[in-house]
Amino acid sequence: MLPNTPIAEAQLDEMRDSLSEVYKECSRIDWDGYGASAVTEGAYEEALKLIDAIIDALPSSIPAPEIGAEPTGDIDFEWYRGKGQVFAISVGGKHRITYAGIFAGSKVHGTEYFEGTLPMTIVRHLGRLYS
C-alpha cells in the first residue's frame, strides 16, 4: 500500500490545465488528420474525475502524468519514466479505465471498472513503475 501523501496543489492545477488544452485541441472529428474521433464532453468529465482519483490515491513521490488524447476519443494519462518504462491509463466516459504498460521487458494491459476511485490494479502498476 502506498503512503497517503497528496500530490501538490500545483500538480493538480497543471493536470487540469493540460486536460483543458487537450479537450480544446481534440474535441473535433479528425483532429489528427487520420479520422480521429472527437473527445466528448463525457470523456472530459470522466477525465476530471480521474484526476481527482489520482490525487486521492497517489503519493507526491509519483509525478503527475502527461495528458493526451487517443484517436479513439479517449483521454489518456501517461507516466513515462524512460525507455522501456511507461504506463498509461485512459477513459472515454464509459466508466472504464483501459491501461497498458511496459516495465523493462514485462508488459501489462487490461481494463478496470471506474466510478471515482483509482482501482488497486492501477495503483500497483504505478508502484511497480516507480519502485
Added chain:
Amino acid sequence: MVQVDPSEYLTTFIFSKNQFSLLNGRVKKYAFIPPKHRRLSVFRISELADHEVWEIGEKVGILRELPLLARADITVLSVNNAGLYIDADDNPPHHANIVGWHEKDSEIKLKATELAESAQLYVK
C-alpha cells in the same frame, strides 16, 4: 500481398502536437493507434532521400488540410515484433498499412506503446 523486408524503414506523418514530445524527443503512442478500420497508414521510405520523404508528408498534409509537424520512423522488424504486419498497397506510391491489430482496446494500446518505444522522431 507484397513482401516487405524486415530491415525496411517506414514512417507515419504527424499532424497533431498531441502525438509527440519535444521535451523528451519522443513519439507518443497516439501516433500508432489505428483508426476504426484498423489500418494504420505508413509510407515505405528506405529507397527515398530525406527531402523526398518530407515532400510526401507535405502532400499528405495538404490533402488533410493540416500542417505537417513531424514524422515517426520505424522498422518493419519492430512492427513484426509487436505482432503486426505490413500490407503494402503502393496507393499512393510507397504507401502501406500496418495491419493485424487485435480488437481489444487495451491490447491495441499496448502494441501502439511498443511501436512508439521503437520509433525515431523527426520534427519538421
